[in-house]
Each structure stands twice: as structure tokens, then as C-alpha cells.
Amino acid sequence: DVKVTQSSRYLVKRTGEKVFLECVQDMDHENMFWYRQDPGLGLRLIYFSYDVKMKEKGDIPEGYSVSREKKERFSLILESASTNQTSMYLCASSFGGWATNEKLFFGSGTQLSVL
Amino acid sequence: KQEVTQIPAALSVPEGENLVLNCSFTDSAIYNLQWFRQDPGKGLTSLLLIQSSQREQTSGRLNASLDKSSGRSTLYIAASQPGDSATYLCAVSPFAGGGNKLTFGTGTQLKVEL
Numbered sequence: 671d672v673k674v675t676q677s678s679r680y681l682v683k684r685t686g687e688k689v690f691l692e693c694v695q696d697m698d699h700e701n702m703f704w705y706r707q708d709p710g711l712g713l714r715l716i717y718f719s720y721d722v723k724m725k726e727k728g729d730i731p732e733g734y735s736v737s738r739e740k741k742e743r744f745s746l747i748l749e750s751a752s753t754n755q756t757s758m759y760l761c762a763s764s765f766g767g768w769a770t771n772e773k774l775f776f777g778s779g780t781q782l783s784v785l
Numbered sequence: 786k787q788e789v790t791q792i793p794a795a796l797s798v799p800e801g802e803n804l805v806l807n808c809s810f811t812d813s814a815i816y817n818l819q820w821f822r823q824d825p826g827k828g829l830t831s832l833l834l835i836q837s838s839q840r841e842q843t844s845g846r847l848n849a850s851l852d853k854s855s856g857r858s859t860l861y862i863a864a865s866q867p868g869d870s871a872t873y874l875c876a877v878s879p880f881a882g883g884g885n886k887l888t889f890g891t892g893t894q895l896k897v898e899l
Contacts, residue, residue, distance in 0.1 A: 674828075701885070712789075712874070712891040713829075728886065760828055764885055771816050771878050771885040776828035 673697070674777035676761050682783045689748040691780050693761030702744035703762040703774065704728075704736065713760065719744055720767050751784045758782075787812045787879055789890035797896045798865055806860040806893045808875035813856050816878040819887065820849050820860050823872045832873075833860075865897045 677692035695702065704716040705728075715728030717736040725736050733755060737745040744763075748755055761777040764770070788811045798804050808818070817836050821829040833842045833849040835858070841850040848861040858875055872894045876887035 703886070710891065713876075713887075713889040715886055718886055762829075769882040771882065773819065773831045773834050774829075774885060774887065775831065776821075778828045779826070781826070 674761055674763055674775050676759075676777040676780050678780050679778065680781050680783075682785065683748075683751050684785055685752060687748075687751050687784075689751050689782070689784075691746040691748075691759055691761075691782070693744045693746070693777055694742050695744075695761075695763040695775070696742065697763070697765070697775075698741065699763035699765050699775075700741070700767045701764040701770070701772075702738065703764075704734075704744065704746045705760045705762065706730070706757040707760055707779075708757050716746065751782075753784050756782060756784045787815075787877060787888045789875060789877055789888055791873075791875060791890035791893050793893060794891070795894040795896075797898060800865060800867060800897055800899055802865050802897075804862050804865055804895075806862070806873050806895070808858040808860070808890055810856045810858075810877050810888075812879070813853050814879070815853065816880055817885070818849075818851055818858050818878070819876050820847075820858075821874045821876065823874060823892070825872075829874065862895075865895075867897050867899055869897050870895055 705713040719738040735747045762774040764772040819834045820832045835851045846863040872892040874892040876889040
């Protein structure tokens, strides 16, 4: 079974802090995604990576950046955390590269609170 | 811009009942549609993926259908059990490739009671 692991289940940070959310997958998937999930808004795509060092902006990239130095690891960075970034963050991965439409496999999520 | 709607937002049924969850999307030019299950405070688990050329997919007690021309999909759950209680989300992929970036509905929260 595909395993997508997010390093923290809960995080509490202060406004202005730099925050790193880590995600690791163990199935050699090329594609990795970061979504955030908010009540009433559903899941929204922040960033997508289809290969090492490759990335694409999603629907709501403002205030976020990403890093993919190794195939199995995809990091989401909040450069200066703000209260409106309090949310559930979900990492996902899928097989193939940019030209594919394979099933997504999700991690368990990180609930981030910015105070 | 693609919009995905799921109605109802919440549903409560007695154990053993067959039920249907609905998903509609505004742009019929989709590549595939995927149904997910999410337990409280957890990530999403993929249940079924239907390609745009397919009409339905089945897995155990679950059957998902797709009518692309009318912009609708249904998830049928047979003989519901308390363990089926969860939020069910549908998501559409707008085009071929792109790694399958999905547009999600906001989900139907299902409670199956003893």
C-alpha cells in the first residue's frame, strides 16, 4: 500500500514565524501535491510538483512556497505565517509525471493553528 | 471555472439502507472523476476513479456512475453499515495530464445509525 506520511499531526505557530510542513511518500511517485482544507470551502490546491525540483502553482499559492529536493519528499513553506493560514493541510501523491491522471493518495493531514 | 457541488451536505440513515450520494459539476469537459472518503480529522482515501469514457465503476458495496453530458455522478452504497459513517467527497480532473490536479466538492457527511 502507498504510504504518504506528514511529519506533524498538529502544529501551533505564532504570526510571522517561518513554518515548514513535511511530506514523504514511499512509492516512488513522481507527482506530489499540497492542498489546504477549510470548512465550507473544501480542498484547494496550493502547489503541485511533477518531478524533483519541478513545481507548478495551484489555485492559492500566495503566501506559500515549496521545495522538492528529493523525489520522495515535498515540503510546504509558509514564509511568514498569518492567522488566515490556520487550516488543515493535506499532502498527496500519484504515480506518473505531468502527463498522467492517476489516483491520488493522501496523507493524514497537519492541522496548523497560527496564533 | 469548474465548480463541483454535493447535495445534501449531510445525511443520516438507519443501518442496512441503500443510499445514493450526488455530485454535480458545471463543466462537462472532464477527464476523470474520483470519489473519496474522509474520516474525521484524517486524510482522504480514494474509493473509485471513473474515466470520462466510462459509465460506472464498482468496488464491493460501492458503485459510482458518471453522466458526463449532464455533469453528474452518483455514489451508490448498498446495505449501509455504521462503519460507512464518514464524509464522502467527489473531485474532477479538468483535463488530460497535469498530474491529475483535482477540483473538489465540499462533501456529504454521512451518518449510518444502528
